[in-house]
Amino acid sequence: MTLPRDYQGQSCALSRAMEVIGERWTLLIVRDAFFGVRRFGDFVRHLGVPRAVLTDRLAGLTAAGVLARVPDGGKREVYVLTGKGVGLWPAVRALTQWGDEHHPVPGGPRRSFRHADDDAYVGPDGRCTGCGAPVDAADLLVVPGPGLPPPSPDDDPITAALRRPQRLLRPLPLTKGPSA
Template sequence: MSLPRDYSGQGCALARSLEVVGERWTLLIVRDAFFGVRRFGDFVAHLGIPRAVLSDRLATLTGASVLTRVPASGKREVYELTGKGLELWPVIRALTLWGEQFYAPEGGGPRRILRHAADGAALAADDRCTRCGVLVGVRDILLTPGPGLPGPDSADDPVTAALHHPHRLLSTLPPAKGNPS
């Protein structure tokens, strides 16, 4: 028996938020959208998520105006974060830092390091540049491989392979070879 999606009887803002982003896979989909994943097939390949589950989660996120569907080449559409979706960056960032502190894989450190695109310096936990001190907005964050990221030979999908190279957040990743979806 599946759990209901809503938190009936809970009138607080956290419960309402969890109705949109609290289901399994949803925050990973949002994280991947920040990484630059746009195509349905690339979400499937990177996350290993069942297609039906991804369809459901994308419908919820688009219905809540967290993601929007944008026409792309041919008859295909891609997904992009809306302004409302971009506001989830501090949530994604905080949960990632929390996970790195308490649940990181042994040895190796973080899988990815966030840097200020303007000067290449690492970001502090509050997204301030450690060199110039500016608070870096999500569009100016460069995602770089960290010491905990397994080598490129271990990349079993095109998104992981692409993320072995520095990449500005929100910039569309190249399409997977042979995957126009």
């Protein structure tokens, strides 16, 4: 039985937000968009999400104005976060921190965040531990954390690319495999 997408009888801000980002896979798609994933096939490969589900979630995020489809310079279009989508960063960051704190993986976090200006870690409050400034998503580097497993021949191109520091919101430089 498919659950409805809305929360009938609920009119609070949280229920309205959940109608946009509360379905399974949606926040992981948004997280990957922050990491620089832009192409449909790359989302499929990295997340392992069924294509029909991804199509539905991308359509919903686009209709809600969280993502936009833009030309990639060729015949294809790619997905990018809009200003509305970038506004989700504090929630994505907070949920990531909550997961690391309450459901940790052996060895520590798989990924950490550093301030691009001074390479200092960014704390759970979103402030740079070096300069003390609040750090916007566009000024963050995602870097491998101590809990990231060693490279594997089975790594998809996104996982392989995220083994190097990557500035959020910039296209992820992919080195192997075509993207659909």
